[in-house]
Amino acid sequence: MSASRRFRLDPPLAWVLAIVLVKQLAWWALMPLWQIPDEPAHFAYVQYWAESGHLPRATRERPQNEPSEEAAHTEKWTAFHDVTFHPDVRQPFTDGEDGPGEAELRDGPRLGRLKDGNSSAATYPPLYYALARVPYHLFAGGTIVDQVFAIRLVSVVLVVVTTWAASAMALELGLTAGLAACFALFVGMQPMLSMMGAAVNNDLLVIALCTVASWLLARIGRQGVSVRRVAGLALVVALGVLTKVQMLPFAVLVPAFLTLQMARQRPGVRRSAIALGLYGGVVAAAYLGWNAFQAWRGAALPPLPATPCDFNWYFNAVLWGFQGRTMAHMVNTMFWAAFGWLDTVFADPVYGVLGTLVAVGAAGSWVGYRRGTVPSRPFHVVAWGLGLGYWALLILGGYQLYSHGEKVMLQGRYLLPVWAAIAWVVFTGCLSWVPESRRRLVAVVLATLGCLFNTAAGILILGRFYV
Amino acid sequence: MSDVRHLLWKAALVAAVGSVGVWVTGLAVELLRRPDAVHLVSRLGQWKPVILKHGIAAGLLVVAVLVTGVGLARIASQVLGEPDRGVRPGSPS
Numbered sequence: 001m002s003a004s005r006r007f008r009l010d011p012p013l014a015w016v017l018a019i020v021l022v023k024q025l026a027w028w029a030l031m032p033l034w035q036i037p038d039e040p041a042h043f044a045y046v047q048y049w050a051e052s053g054h055l056p057r058a059t060r061e062r063p064q065n066e067p068s069e070e071a072a073h074t075e076k077w078t079a080f081h082d083v084t085f086h087p088d089v090r091q092p093f094t095d096g097e098d099g100p101g102e103a104e105l106r107d108g109p110r111l112g113r114l115k116d117g118n119s120s121a122a123t124y125p126p127l128y129y130a131l132a133r134v135p136y137h138l139f140a141g142g143t144i145v146d147q148v149f150a151i152r153l154v155s156v157v158l159v160v161v162t163t164w165a166a167s168a169m170a171l172e173l174g175l176t177a178g179l180a181a182c183f184a185l186f187v188g189m190q191p192m193l194s195m196m197g198a199a200v201n202n203d204l205l206v207i208a209l210c211t212v213a214s215w216l217l218a219r220i221g222r223q224g225v226s227v228r229r230v231a232g233l234a235l236v237v238a239l240g241v242l243t244k245v246q247m248l249p250f251a252v253l254v255p256a257f258l259t260l261q262m263a264r265q266r267p268g269v270r271r272s273a274i275a276l277g278l279y280g281g282v283v284a285a286a287y288l289g290w291n292a293f294q295a296w297r298g299a300a301l302p303p304l305p306a307t308p309c310d311f312n313w314y315f316n317a318v319l320w321g322f323q324g325r326t327m328a329h330m331v332n333t334m335f336w337a338a339f340g341w342l343d344t345v346f347a348d349p350v351y352g353v354l355g356t357l358v359a360v361g362a363a364g365s366w367v368g369y370r371r372g373t374v375p376s377r378p379f380h381v382v383a384w385g386l387g388l389g390y391w392a393l394l395i396l397g398g399y400q401l402y403s404h405g406e407k408v409m410l411q412g413r414y415l416l417p418v419w420a421a422i423a424w425v426v427f428t429g430c431l432s433w434v435p436e437s438r439r440r441l442v443a444v445v446l447a448t449l450g451c452l453f454n455t456a457a458g459i460l461i462l463g464r465f466y467v
Numbered sequence: 468m469s470d471v472r473h474l475l476w477k478a479a480l481v482a483a484v485g486s487v488g489v490w491v492t493g494l495a496v497e498l499l500r501r502p503d504a505v506h507l508v509s510r511l512g513q514w515k516p517v518i519l520k521h522g523i524a525a526g527l528l529v530v531a532v533l534v535t536g537v538g539l540a541r542i543a544s545q546v547l548g549e550p551d552r553g554v555r556p557g558s559p560s
Contacts, residue, residue, distance in 0.1 A: 011545060012545045015541050018534055019531075026530075030528075176546075178542065181542050181546070182542065185539075185542070444547065
């Protein structure tokens, strides 16, 4: 595929990006302050770095969320903190022109912006926060609310990048422009991605980078292993390693798929060794370099204690104030089918419909692979491996490296980095159930369903705050 | 107006009305569940810092629904009008 074709904005893709952009802007504007997982902690990181000029330093003790004095006042003035973790409490509103605490926010003490910066995000590498500092400084003259919403725009852009990368991946794997657009819409309208895409959270950069890396993996699978392609892939993965620890499972899986490709393509021992060595060297340099820097400045190194939780992965959606156990964990359906699926089908129709779709698509991918009716069969192996392998390594890594044997909080949003791969299995798996003459119609239906899921999520999640 | 364009706008209308219908139905269900709740739109104008003031959020909702409806119709028109079967010639099976 030529560069001009890859980067050309075909009309259907342009419409997809426009739909995802305005959808994400709506979520951005409507999702109230601090109501997305860990937003105060990530904002505290940005604020501390921007105001003090120093990166926050991780400690051995599990830090509590320590927002700045200004952020703490904001929670009090707006009463938003009363909603989080309390599904029975409704969003506070006033009947007047100003919202609750608006005057205090406007006149609040700017000195309160600097505290100790010891947020629970302090262990993370700085790449996302370096991006987030740009809007933070641009809106330094505004209130803290202005700054939070300005930083959230970075996430909006990253969701659009994720959608574009999903389209590029589908084009690389052989879909026509129209079907690739349907696939990208299916990816970009995922409700949990919509919710997280409205947040100040480094998850979004990991998600975007993993999706770009998935596209590069597809390109290597289709065009062959070359030093240049592997170098590009290694660079993207290294950037992810410099963003969040959740990139590590992805980084570990990539060499397995490179090896798989080289076993198929037989590029020669020397070129294979160079490719693997290059990948390992670049990614290891990023990881070790960051940790060496942390050691030099006296910050704590992994393994670090994680938030101990008791089965919290399942109930977290409720605790965060969402209605029912809906959007935040819908991707879990694929993996918790054995004991969660039937229950959730009846408990929540939207969760159930998407969960059923995932199951139908996964079965279609399996059957279609055996019959040879799915497009780009080799990538189905990669996609399955990314989906299942990422989740398994996440549990293993979280359990062994970061929890010291305690139960850890595992949320469905942690699967979003491999959502494009999961979506590929589901999307093409569903197509493989129907005759070729009907596949385009099914693709349109899937894209439409993606939009409807997103709308339903908006009603369920945003309705929690506004209705 | 050509048949394709006629079909396109009909599909856009159906998609837009469908999206609004889903939204309104959801709201109606929520309102029935909570008789004391007021309508979403009246809430949108009230907590101004969070919605960035000036009703931007309400406008964005309308734009999002319209762009989604029209965009979906355009994409559907493109996909259903594609001459091949969905996979480009020469693609690996």
